Amino acid sequence: MAVLDVSGLNVWYQAPDGRQMHAVRDLDLTLEAGQRLGLVGESGCGKTTVLNAVMALVPPTATVSGRVIFDGVDLLVPDEINARKHRWTGLSLVFQSAMNAFNPVVRVEDQIAEPMVVHGLRDPRAAVRRARELLELVGIAPSAGRRYPHEFSGGMRQRAMLAMALACDPQVLIADEPTTALDTMVQAQILTLLDRLSSELGLALLLVTHDLPVVSQLCDRAAVMYAGRIVESGPIADLYHSPAHPYTRMLFDATPDVLSEHAVASIPGSPPPLNEERTGCAFAPRCDSAAEVCRTEPPPLVRPGSDRLAECHRPGAGVDRPARKAHHV
Ligand SMILES: Nc1ncnc2c1ncn2[C@@H]1O[C@H](COP(=O)(O)OP(=O)(O)OP(=O)(O)O)[C@@H](O)[C@H]1O
Numbered sequence: 001m002a003v004l005d006v007s008g009l010n011v012w013y014q015a016p017d018g019r020q021m022h023a024v025r026d027l028d029l030t031l032e033a034g035q036r037l038g039l040v041g042e043s044g045c046g047k048t049t050v051l052n053a054v055m056a057l058v059p060p061t062a063t064v065s066g067r068v069i070f071d072g073v074d075l076l077v078p079d080e081i082n083a084r085k086h087r088w089t090g091l092s093l094v095f096q097s098a099m100n101a102f103n104p105v106v107r108v109e110d111q112i113a114e115p116m117v118v119h120g121l122r123d124p125r126a127a128v129r130r131a132r133e134l135l136e137l138v139g140i141a142p143s144a145g146r147r148y149p150h151e152f153s154g155g156m157r158q159r160a161m162l163a164m165a166l167a168c169d170p171q172v173l174i175a176d177e178p179t180t181a182l183d184t185m186v187q188a189q190i191l192t193l194l195d196r197l198s199s200e201l202g203l204a205l206l207l208v209t210h211d212l213p214v215v216s217q218l219c220d221r222a223a224v225m226y227a228g229r230i231v232e233s234g235p236i237a238d239l240y241h242s243p244a245h246p247y248t249r250m251l252f253d254a255t256p257d258v259l260s261e262h263a264v265a266s267i268p269g270s271p272p273p274l275n276e277e278r279t280g281c282a283f284a285p286r287c288d289s290a291a292e293v294c295r296t297e298p299p300p301l302v303r304p305g306s307d308r309l310a311e312c313h314r315p316g317a318g319v320d321r322p323a324r325k326a327h328h329v
Contacts (some may be wrong), residue, residue: 001030001032001034001102002027002030002031002032002033002069002230003032003035003070003071003092003196003204004029004030004031004032004054004068004069004070004172004204004206005030005067005068005070006029006066006067006068006069007028007049007066007069007070007247008026008027008030008065008066008067009024009026009027009028009029009050009052009053009064009065009066009067009133010022010024010025010026010027010063010065011023011024011046011058011062011063012062012063012071013058013062013274013278014047014062014063015059015219015275019275020063020275021274021275022228022274022275023046023049023228023274024046024049024053024191024228024229025227025228025231026066026092026284027046027050027066027164027228027231029050029230029247029310031172031204031206032201032204033171033202033204034198034202034204034208035204035205035220035221036198036204036205036213036218036219036220036221036222037205037206037207037219037220037221037222037224037264038207038208038209038219038222038223038225038236039206039207039208039209039223040209040215040225040251041210041224041225041251042208042210042226042251042267042271043156044271045226045227045228045271046225046227046228047145047176047208047209047210047225048176048315050208050225051093051174051176051206051208052322053066053068053076054068054075054174055090055091055174055293056075056095056157060107060121062266064076064079067178068230070090070091070094070172071090071092071148073141074106074141074152074189078222079176087117087310088115088289089121089168089169089170090168090170090171090172091166091170091171091172091298092163092165092166092167092168092170092172092173092174093174093175093176093288094162094174094176094178095161095167095171095176095177095178095276096173096177096178096180096181097253097302098174101161101164102157102160102161104148104149104150105148106148107127107146107147107148108135108146108147108148108149108152109131109132109135109145109146110128110131110143110159111149111164112131112134112145112160112163112164112167113127113128113131113167114133115164115167115168116130116131116167116168117154119168121169124272127167128145131163131167131169131257132145132146134163134164134166134167135159135160135163136214137163137166137197138160138166138193138197138265139154139193140159140160140163143329144156147210154181154182154186155182155186155189158178158179158182158186158190159190159193161276162190162193162194162197164275166197166201168317170203170222171203171204172203172204172205172206173194173196173198173203173204173205174206174208175207175208176208176329177205177208177209177210177211178194178207178209179192179209179211179214180209180211181319183201185317187214190329191214191217191218194218195217195218195228204289205218205219207219212251212255212293215236216236216237219236219254220235220236221233221235221236222234222236222237222239224245224247224248224251224273225283225284226247227271227272228274228282228284229282229311230311230320231245231247231248231283231299231310231311231312232244232248232274232308232309232311232312233309233310233312234304234308234309234310235305235307235308238305238308239252239308240257242304242316242319243307243316243319244302244304244308244310244312244315244316245283245310245311245312245315246283246289246290246314246317246318247267247283247287248310249284249318249319250265250286250287250288251267251269252324253265253274254266254267267286268286269285270286270304272285277310278293278298279292279295279296279297279298280293280295280296280297280298280299280311281294281298281299281311281312284322288318289314289317289318290314291313291314293313294314295318297313299311299312299313300317302311304316317319
């Protein structure tokens with residue numbers, strides 16, 4: 001059953017000169033209960049914008065349309081009484097920088113307790129007790145909750161932010177580059193923790209990252225974004241072994257692997273401008289397998305396998321190119 005169902009999502013930002021920048025274009029995304037989905041793609045493709053639209057965090061000058069159904073409620077309907085409560089209790093957000101998520105002058109346990117009190121889930125004393133339990137759940141001694149954020153290491157702060165994200169017993173944890181700012185050892189610990197929490201609590205996970213190895217370690221599925229659209233989605237191993245969209249293949253080939261003797265293959269060119277109207281496939285100018293039709297006609301939605309979708313005129317083109325086989329999933 002879908003716990004989060006995003007359909008026809010569009011986001012336009014207003015540039016300083018008044019132009020409309022179409023950052024997310026008719027995007028559909030479904031997250032099943034307990035599923036772990038990685039939203040991947042290179043910088044600027046719109047990953048964070050999707051999360052921000054779901055969580056109503058886009059700037060007031062942005063325009064958002066479409067449907068974001070969570071628990072039977074459309075979160076994009078502005079006067080929906082339940083939307084705010086649902087958004088901040090059922091869905092929970094973890095950011096890249098834990099330091100920015102905490103108020104430096106408030107004790108950690110009080111900050112974890114606050115959302116429970118604000119949303120009327122617990123009285124202040126019970127909320128602090130629960131905050132200490134949550135700290136223990138993420139591997140921090142409950143007594144450390146009396147400390148201030150600057151007394152925590154980077155890894156501890158990231159754990160504490162996870163504890164705060166769990167405060168309202170969410171069904172969905174949304175994590176935006178949760179390990180990008182951490183060193184490799186701490187990154188591995190946080191990924192293991194996310195894995196454990198998601199299994200133990202039955203949490204669905206929407207993980208936004210440009211880091212494919214992180215997705216392959218933690219997620220069952222991936223949705224690959226390019227220029228504001230999801231161009232391919234499916235089980236992560238299928239996407240690696242038989243990518244339908246050339247962008248998926250080229251993204252894997254551009255991912256470094258410490259064990260590989262192959263050079264990393266970069267993707268030439270850059271994504272199209274956001275204010276541009278499109279006729280063909282947005283990736284065609286950079287694609288190593290593009291045909292004429294790719295430049296002139298919008299790509300069709302194809303099903304390269306059960307449980308898989310791709311938007312491509314030439315699904316599977318170029319999969320036997322030599323740059324592949326460089327990484328392991
Ligand atoms: N507040 C804003 N005003 C105008 N344009 C914006 C704003 N926020 C994002 N954009 C633009 O929208 C596009 C998508 O940005 P977004 O941050 O969602 O991408 P991303 O895939 O998350 O990238 P990254 O991995 O670098 O965070 C980019 O071209 C970005 O410059």
